[in-house]
Amino acid sequence: MKYVLIASLIIIILLSIFTCPEKSSIAPDEYPVVRIVDGDTIIAKVDNFEQRIRLIGVDTPESVHPNKDVEDFALEASDFLKEILEGEYVFFRYDQNNVGTNHKDRYGRILAYVYRVSDSLFINQEIIRQGYGHAYTVYPFTLQEDFLKLERDARSAKRGLWAYTDEIPAPSDSIVFxxxxxxxxxxxxxxxxxxxxxxxHLEDAQSEGFEPCKICKP
Ligand SMILES: [Zn+2]
Known part of the structure; x- marks a missing residue:
C-alpha cells in the first residue's frame, strides 16, 4: 500500500513537471488597454493596477508643450496609436537590456514591446513602419537595426508624419523647456x-548654463 502511494505521488510529480512547459507556452498574459497617453505611452490594466507602459525602441513627438507645430505631430501620433489600440488587449515582451532595472524606467513606467492580442500586431514596430515615430536609439535595445531600417523606409516613402517633414521632432527625453x-x-x-x-535640447540648455528646475530635475 505504502509503495502504491509513493508510486502514484511520483507519477503525479512527473506529470506536473512534463505538463508545465506546455502550460506556459499557451499564451502570454493579456492586459486591457485603459488609455492612450501619447504616441508611445499607454496605460494598461496589469494585475488590477493601471500601469503606464513606455513602448521601447520608439519615440514620438511629445504631446504636452508649447510648440504648435510639434503639438500637431504629437496629436497625429497619439491618434494613430488610439486607432490601432483603443479597446484592445495587449501582451508584452521585454528586452534583455532592461533586465537591470526590472524593465522599468526612472518614472516607474514598464518598458516593453507591446503586441495587440487580436492579431499579434507588433505595435512598437508598426509606429515606426507607418511613420509616426523614430527609432529611439538613446538607450540600447535588441531590435535597433530593424527599427532604424524601418524608419529609413518610412522616411523615403513619406509615410505618416514624414509626409510633412524631413525631421520628426527629436527624442522627447532630450528635449527640455x-x-x-x-x-x-x-x-x-x-x-x-x-x-x-x-x-x-537638453545639451543646449546645459551648455548655455541655464539653471535646471529643482522640482522636475531635468
Ligand atoms: Zn520643473
Missing part, C-alpha cells in the same frame, strides 16, 4: 514650465 523669465529649464511634464517656455 526653457523659461526665459525664470532662467530655468524643465521637463515636458513639469507644472512650472510657464506659458513662454521655449523648447530646446
Amino acid at each position: 526653457y523659461n526665459p523669465g525664470s532662467g530655468k529649464f524643465h521637463r515636458a511634464e513639469c507644472r512650472d514650465i510657464g506659458k513662454d517656455a521655449i523648447r530646446i
